[in-house]
Amino acid sequence: MIARHLKKVALGAVALLGCHAVKADDGGILPDVRARTTHERLDRPVGVPSDAELESAHARIGTVTILAHNIFDTARPEENTSLFRLANELHLRTHAATVRSQLLFAEGARYDGRLLQESERILRTTRYLQDANIRPVAWHDGLVDVEVITHDVWTLNPGVSFGRKGGKNSTGVGIEELNFLGLGKQLSFERKSNVDRTSTALRYVDPQLLSSWWRLTAGYSDNSDGRTKEFDLEHPFYALDTRWATGFTGKTDERVDSLYNLGKIRDQFGVAEKNGTIYGGWSRGLRDGWTTRLTYGATYDESRFHSVIGETGPTQLVPADRKLVYPWLGYEWIQDEYEKTRNRDQIEKTEDFLLGLHAHTQLGYATTSLGSDRNAWMFDAGLSRGFAPGSRHRILLSSTVTGRHDSTGFADVRSEVAARYYFRQSDRRLLFLSATVDAASNLDPDHQILLGGENGLRGYPLRYQAGEGSWLVTAEQRFFTNWYPFRLFNVGGAIFTDIGRTWGGNTGGTPSRGLSLGVLKDVGFGLRFGNSRSALGNVLHVDVAVPLDGGSDIQKVQFLVSTQRSF
Numbered sequence: 214m215i216a217r218h219l220k221k222v223a224l225g226a227v228a229l230l231g232c233h234a235v236k237a238d239d240g241g242i243l244p245d246v247r248a249r250t251t252h253e254r255l256d257r258p259v260g261v262p263s264d265a266e267l268e269s270a271h272a273r274i275g276t277v278t279i280l281a282h283n284i285f286d287t288a289r290p291e292e293n294t295s296l297f298r299l300a301n302e303l304h305l306r307t308h309a310a311t312v313r314s315q316l317l318f319a320e321g322a323r324y325d326g327r328l329l330q331e332s333e334r335i336l337r338t339t340r341y342l343q344d345a346n347i348r349p350v351a352w353h354d355g356l357v358d359v360e361v362i363t364h365d366v367w368t369l370n371p372g373v374s375f376g377r378k379g380g381k382n383s384t385g386v387g388i389e390e391l392n393f394l395g396l397g398k399q400l401s402f403e404r405k406s407n408v409d410r411t412s413t414a415l416r417y418v419d420p421q422l423l424s425s426w427w428r429l430t431a432g433y434s435d436n437s438d439g440r441t442k443e444f445d446l447e448h449p450f451y452a453l454d455t456r457w458a459t460g461f462t463g464k465t466d467e468r469v470d471s472l473y474n475l476g477k478i479r480d481q482f483g484v485a486e487k488n489g490t491i492y493g494g495w496s497r498g499l500r501d502g503w504t505t506r507l508t509y510g511a512t513y514d515e516s517r518f519h520s521v522i523g524e525t526g527p528t529q530l531v532p533a534d535r536k537l538v539y540p541w542l543g544y545e546w547i548q549d550e551y552e553k554t555r556n557r558d559q560i561e562k563t564e565d566f567l568l569g570l571h572a573h574t575q576l577g578y579a580t581t582s583l584g585s586d587r588n589a590w591m592f593d594a595g596l597s598r599g600f601a602p603g604s605r606h607r608i609l610l611s612s613t614v615t616g617r618h619d620s621t622g623f624a625d626v627r628s629e630v631a632a633r634y635y636f637r638q639s640d641r642r643l644l645f646l647s648a649t650v651d652a653a654s655n656l657d658p659d660h661q662i663l664l665g666g667e668n669g670l671r672g673y674p675l676r677y678q679a680g681e682g683s684w685l686v687t688a689e690q691r692f693f694t695n696w697y698p699f700r701l702f703n704v705g706g707a708i709f710t711d712i713g714r715t716w717g718g719n720t721g722g723t724p725s726r727g728l729s730l731g732v733l734k735d736v737g738f739g740l741r742f743g744n745s746r747s748a749l750g751n752v753l754h755v756d757v758a759v760p761l762d763g764g765s766d767i768q769k770v771q772f773l774v775s776t777q778r779s780f
Contacts, residue, residue, distance in 0.1 A: 279361050306395055509540075510540070570596075585733030594615075624655045626653060671771065709736070
């Protein structure tokens, strides 16, 4: 009885200290940097030829060995403790078959070094693996033996979550398993509360249905302001050489939406949405370093609005209903140029960056003959590219535009242009600069461009400024330490400043009181905790931000706690 109780206490300590301290919403000078405090990067053994030599020799893959390691490496004295051994015993390790089903190569196939690298990237996108390393380990009789090494993380979240952004708290309680029975399936039941609503949600995600490349997602959420249902079944373009894709996505959502000004709700209305898309796709595969993909499908997008009695009383302006039904055609280009690095947006974790050109465009036509409430051209396009002007410098550029064109002209058009710059100062210091411009034209009344503590202006309340467009510039000095407390967290720090503002009126042409405040600036500092043992969040942020402008009604110091995907 006592031993069972101690096991529960120990499990709770692992979950709280090492794996889920806080959860909220959602390397060296050269690019490839050796890990120092987690798992060592492994090179191919001496005597194994290079990829080019193996490919020119028409080598074939011999034995593929899967080495799926547990959370803690008890072969290391510092990790051979009773608590870590208990965590390994209680954790269901990822099955070798789960890893093998995601490899783009198999025993007996022609050896292609590129497929080993892309398989690594696929494995690293899973939340239940901390890292993946694939290498040839032996060369004999025309065969290449390959070793696949993975490292699990803690995937069970039985605890409580908390976050704070823009002066508002978010909380949650529930249970979530991101690697159910070691099969890579995700199952969660959670009750959470944030600034918008309180919800009780059940969700299941099967990234590889029946060990195939089909992906299934099903979810249901009972919310304080409505309910949400979703169901997706897709066979995506899972690799650069994938030749076909198809799928169906569907979602219904009933909720109360709010329009904001100076962080305060100025109007609320009820929304009932129904969305569904069925699509297919075809590709010639990877040719001369490029992948091109043709996609086609049909989309049903309906939004109905109604008046509610909200925080500001009855709805002042109910948006007009929308119903858009349209077939569409899309095209995508991807240049196979990836970079593997560390200590850029993560702490002591392998990161994959696409530096090659990535572009997509989609054009559809909504017509009343198919049930739409108007005739309209629907468009969606995007472009991104990375640049490496030197070993210390990386520049990533991206842009997107979406909207429609109907009898009134262009409507609900939104475009974004973003730039990120990384300057590697030393093995443990990096300067990060970013600039984003978000512009809109003739937005639908239920849509709004907002700027505040939740989307980069860290010293200000949530949704503080509203307008027809916004710009934001951030400068951040990042520090990566070798401190690895309890062998659970990799610690870093940041000193930052954010500068931005919105322009134009609110949706519907009403003036935004926040615009009179002009350009908003903040400064701050914070700690970063790379959660290397848990799948429940990549980087924990604990920040203190001071607004340098704004009204007298905002707090002079903002405290932010959140789990985010990057530094």
